[in-house]
Amino acid sequence: MIVNINVPNHIGEIEPYQGGRPIKEVARELNLDESKIVKLASNENPLGVSPRVKKIILKGLKDIERYPDGNGYYLKQAIATKFKLNDKQIILGNGSNDILELVARTFLIPNDEAIFSEHAFAVYELVVKAMGARGVEVKANNFEHDLDAFEKAITSKTKVIFIANPNNPTGTLINKKKLRDFLSAVPKSIIVVLDEAYDEYLDDNLKSEAFSWLEQYPNLLVSRSFSKAHGLAGLRVGYGVTHKSLAEYMNRIRQPFNVNQIAQLAAIESLADDDFIKRSKKINDAGMKQLITGFEKLNIIYIPSYGNFISFKLRDEQASMMYYHHLLKNGVIVRPIANYKMPSYLRVSIGLKDENKIFLEKLACV
Numbered sequence: 001m002i003v004n005i006n007v008p009n010h011i012g013e014i015e016p017y018q019g020g021r022p023i024k025e026v027a028r029e030l031n032l033d034e035s036k037i038v039k040l041a042s043n044e045n046p047l048g049v050s051p052r053v054k055k056i057i058l059k060g061l062k063d064i065e066r067y068p069d070g071n072g073y074y075l076k077q078a079i080a081t082k083f084k085l086n087d088k089q090i091i092l093g094n095g096s097n098d099i100l101e102l103v104a105r106t107f108l109i110p111n112d113e114a115i116f117s118e119h120a121f122a123v124y125e126l127v128v129k130a131m132g133a134r135g136v137e138v139k140a141n142n143f144e145h146d147l148d149a150f151e152k153a154i155t156s157k158t159k160v161i162f163i164a165n166p167n168n169p170t171g172t173l174i175n176k177k178k179l180r181d182f183l184s185a186v187p188k189s190i191i192v193v194l195d196e197a198y199d200e201y202l203d204d205n206l207k208s209e210a211f212s213w214l215e216q217y218p219n220l221l222v223s224r225s226f227s228k229a230h231g232l233a234g235l236r237v238g239y240g241v242t243h244k245s246l247a248e249y250m251n252r253i254r255q256p257f258n259v260n261q262i263a264q265l266a267a268i269e270s271l272a273d274d275d276f277i278k279r280s281k282k283i284n285d286a287g288m289k290q291l292i293t294g295f296e297k298l299n300i301i302y303i304p305s306y307g308n309f310i311s312f313k314l315r316d317e318q319a320s321m322m323y324y325h326h327l328l329k330n331g332v333i334v335r336p337i338a339n340y341k342m343p344s345y346l347r348v349s350i351g352l353k354d355e356n357k358i359f360l361e362k363l364a365c366v
Helices: 023-030 051-063 073-083 096-107 122-130 147-153 176-185 244-253 261-272 274-297 317-329 353-364
Strands: 090-093 113-117 134-138 158-164 191-195 220-225 238-241 309-313 345-349
Touching: 023 317, 051 261, 051 274, 073 090, 073 238, 073 261, 090 096, 090 244, 096 122, 096 158, 096 191, 096 220, 096 238, 096 244, 113 122, 113 147, 122 134, 134 147, 147 158, 147 176, 238 244, 274 309, 274 353, 317 345, 317 353
Parallel strands: 113 134, 113 158, 158 191, 191 220
Antiparallel strands: 090 238, 220 238, 309 345
């Protein structure tokens, strides 16, 4: 049967987002033992969930038949207290992806323009295209955001600028002074989204100061996630912080109950568990050194990363896919990133010591 429905051109042009392959799917497809598969494809926390948070999740199941707090009052209060913010500045999201989509839905209309970097998070282009707006991709400079080129790309049609810091999948980081100088140069009529999903993995001297910039830059929106260091990727919870007037507009179109009850409880508890975040960073730092040492022994080129992942280079696209399938058949899931215009690269998440060891052993056996 032919379905004769008119789909707008800008929707037909969207390439669906593809995440890292699930363990169950790989086990089924390749007839592998699930328990022996190492997944290093989606930048997840290899420690899993904080034990404190796990207890809260189990306790929260007794009220699962109730709708969650649609306003997320207590989670907003916890975020506001933790980072010395006003709760009216906060928008909750079904993961930080939801925050990015809310930005596009609130501030973009067809034929508007939004700027983002080459090799930056694929969702930026996706949410822009979904609104019928035009994505303006700025060429990266050695895999880094070129903010001078961003500034030159601004036109009268520019409504939103997306910046990932650290960036996924390259792991590069923008100097804070350079970033603040850029914010000062951007017209205040343009929303600047600073995506900080990996901030918890930064050393103290490199951590973001963007929350303290919000008063000076009312067009700034900072996006954060509980999916990475907090280990709550499966619960889908994130948040954005901006000027209260912009937050109010975004909350008008936010889906009711977009953050479920268990996610809210888990996020509140996780914000209070500093020890787990410190432990997660310590594991990540050690794993980063382990993988870098392994790459250097194998003479493999890699991009120095400030996240919980590393992108590494093979000879060409054919070689990268050969390595990818070899690893997959041997029970190690990594991420091809050809869709980021990096066809000769693969991205590997930092795992536990034994997981990293297995990855390096299988990598060396190609």
